[in-house]
Amino acid sequence: MQETLPNRMAVTGAVVADQQVQRPIRVFMMDLLSIVPYYTGHLCAALENVSELQVEVGTITYHLDPEFFQRKKLQTNPGALDIISKVRIDSPPLRRVLKTIEWLVNMVALLLRFAFSKPDLIHVQFLPMLKLGVPLELWFLRLARKRGIKVIYTVHNVLPHDSGTEQRAKYKVIYSLADRLICHDICAKQRLIEEFQVPFEKISVIAHGPLFDQPTKRTVGNGRKSLALTKQQTLILWQGILRPYKGVSFLLQAWRRVMSELGEEQACLAIVGNGEEELIASIQEEVASLGIAPTVKLNLRFISVDEMTDLYLDADVLVYPYSEVTTSGALMTGIGYGKAIIATRLPAFEQLLHNEQNALLVSYGNVDELASTLLRLIRDEPLRQRLGNRAKESYSNGSQWSDIAGQTLQCYQAALQPGAGCQ
Numbered sequence: 195m196q197e198t199l200p201n202r203m204a205v206t207g208a209v210v211a212d213q214q215v216q217r218p219i220r221v222f223m224m225d226l227l228s229i230v231p232y233y234t235g236h237l238c239a240a241l242e243n244v245s246e247l248q249v250e251v252g253t254i255t256y257h258l259d260p261e262f263f264q265r266k267k268l269q270t271n272p273g274a275l276d277i278i279s280k281v282r283i284d285s286p287p288l289r290r291v292l293k294t295i296e297w298l299v300n301m302v303a304l305l306l307r308f309a310f311s312k313p314d315l316i317h318v319q320f321l322p323m324l325k326l327g328v329p330l331e332l333w334f335l336r337l338a339r340k341r342g343i344k345v346i347y348t349v350h351n352v353l354p355h356d357s358g359t360e361q362r363a364k365y366k367v368i369y370s371l372a373d374r375l376i377c378h379d380i381c382a383k384q385r386l387i388e389e390f391q392v393p394f395e396k397i398s399v400i401a402h403g404p405l406f407d408q409p410t411k412r413t414v415g416n417g418r419k420s421l422a423l424t425k426q427q428t429l430i431l432w433q434g435i436l437r438p439y440k441g442v443s444f445l446l447q448a449w450r451r452v453m454s455e456l457g458e459e460q461a462c463l464a465i466v467g468n469g470e471e472e473l474i475a476s477i478q479e480e481v482a483s484l485g486i487a488p489t490v491k492l493n494l495r496f497i498s499v500d501e502m503t504d505l506y507l508d509a510d511v512l513v514y515p516y517s518e519v520t521t522s523g524a525l526m527t528g529i530g531y532g533k534a535i536i537a538t539r540l541p542a543f544e545q546l547l548h549n550e551q552n553a554l555l556v557s558y559g560n561v562d563e564l565a566s567t568l569l570r571l572i573r574d575e576p577l578r579q580r581l582g583n584r585a586k587e588s589y590s591n592g593s594q595w596s597d598i599a600g601q602t603l604q605c606y607q608a609a610l611q612p613g614a615g616c617q
Contacts, residue, residue: 218248219606220313222304226272226297228279229320230350231256231263232405233523239266240403240599247603250313252304254296255279257289258468258496273300273307286471297323301334308341315606317346318372324364325354335371344609347372351520352385355439366390374609376602378402378521381541398605401593404530405523406499417508420501421464421491428461428572431509431533433502434524436469436494441515441538442477444559448515450484451565452572458489461572466505468496506531510578511571516540517558532586534571534578536564546592552584 221241225234234253241249251270256262257279263270270276275296283289316338321331335345347368354361369375369390375397377383383399386392423429432445442465449463463486465477474494481490497505506512512528514537521542529535529546535553537543547553554571556563571578593601 218246219315219603219610221247221249221315221317221606222252222313223249223317223319225253225319226300227293227320227322228253228256229322230523231259233350233402234319235263235266235268236403236405236595237598237602238268240595241602242268243596244599244603247606254293254300259499274303275299298330301330305334305337308338308343312338312341312343314610315344315346317348317606319348320350321368324368325361327364332367332371335368339371339373344373344606345371346374346376346605346609349375349377349382349386349520352377352382352389355437355518355520362389372396374398374605376400376605379542379545381545382520398601398608400598400601400605402521402523402526403593403595403598404589405527406503413504414507417501417504417506420504421462421493423462423491423508424459427459428510429508430461430463430511430513430568430572431466431505432464432513432515433466433505433528436467436473436477438473439517439519441517441558443480444517444561444564445513445515446477446480446484446486446490448561448564448568449490450486451561452568453486453489455569456572462489462491464491464493464505464509466491466493466497466502468494502527506533509533511536511568513568514538514543515556515558515564516543519543529585530589532582534581535585536567536571546588547585552581552588554581 223234223238225231228234231253234251238249238251241247251263251268252272253263253270254272254276255270260280278289278292278296283292316335318335323331339345353359353365369386369392373396375386375392377386377397377399378401380399383394383397386397387394418425418429421429432442434440436442445463452461477494478492481487481492506528509531511534512531514522514525514535516522516538519540519542525535525537525543525546535547537547537553537555538558539555540558543555547555549555554567556567
């Protein structure tokens, strides 16, 4: 029987609808200045394995680890330019100026591209200019939403640390603008609801994954050798990007009390990481003024993944003496190494760490408590082993990147549902 025109139209419509269902969701992962490269890279590598997604990694080369994205087998495309991070520039102020110019060019290029070929979603990892009061990123996202592009924003920090509440109004804007928010634990979700009146159904809680693959070929002992330590010395390790809120000064004051009871040959504190020159200078001055220089190893620079791995393998105790935190990539790095952990009693830490079970927790600013806890672990190797083993169990039972990718897909699908998001 001859097919009628309405029937042919119905079949054609069904085919088109089926093609629309089958087409992968196009995602532009936005971290244009490579502020959180390791998080962005691991997440995108996991999302690459999700057949329902087509992910473009919108970031520049990470100048401190230029080959990172290549190691993760990811191609990056920030818009138009990725030059400055690949060129040796010894002056940090000059590098920042040039990267800002490059960032501006990339923003304009992306706007032009999205005018003709738009993604379904922009997943924002960081808006570095928002903290500085420059609204261009917000304008960019508003224009994207007018084009029908959904905006997902990962809340790495509910508010910038060390800024108090002065940034609250700026961040309220982005939390209202985004179609969905991703945060890493229930504490951050509760803050978004209570402090910024974000509807609870707009927030996805997706755990933070490990930032570095567990070592398979590294040799134990290299870390101690790099610090010129003996096997008998207990190694206490603080590692990360130096920031005032991360409690290095608090730790140094407690360490002075520790060393008043111990000999120099018994323990060593290593502070490892890069940061602003002014903060580095203040740490160096404090170590000298406290008279603890012989037992404190300062390695205040960016270290490679291999160097970092060696230090974690050889450390006896990992310490996180922060005054505040939303999410800690340093903790997510360290917890998988099976080492005893000391951390401050903060809601974000207490989601993973439980006092006397898989860690020892102290109150920020209580120098005597931190000192006595350090002494306890230095003197009690079986306790270190027990806490370390349980910490590693917590890591093994936690979310891995494949789980996180699946949950992120669900977040994307929710944002794309008719009527989802904010107006």
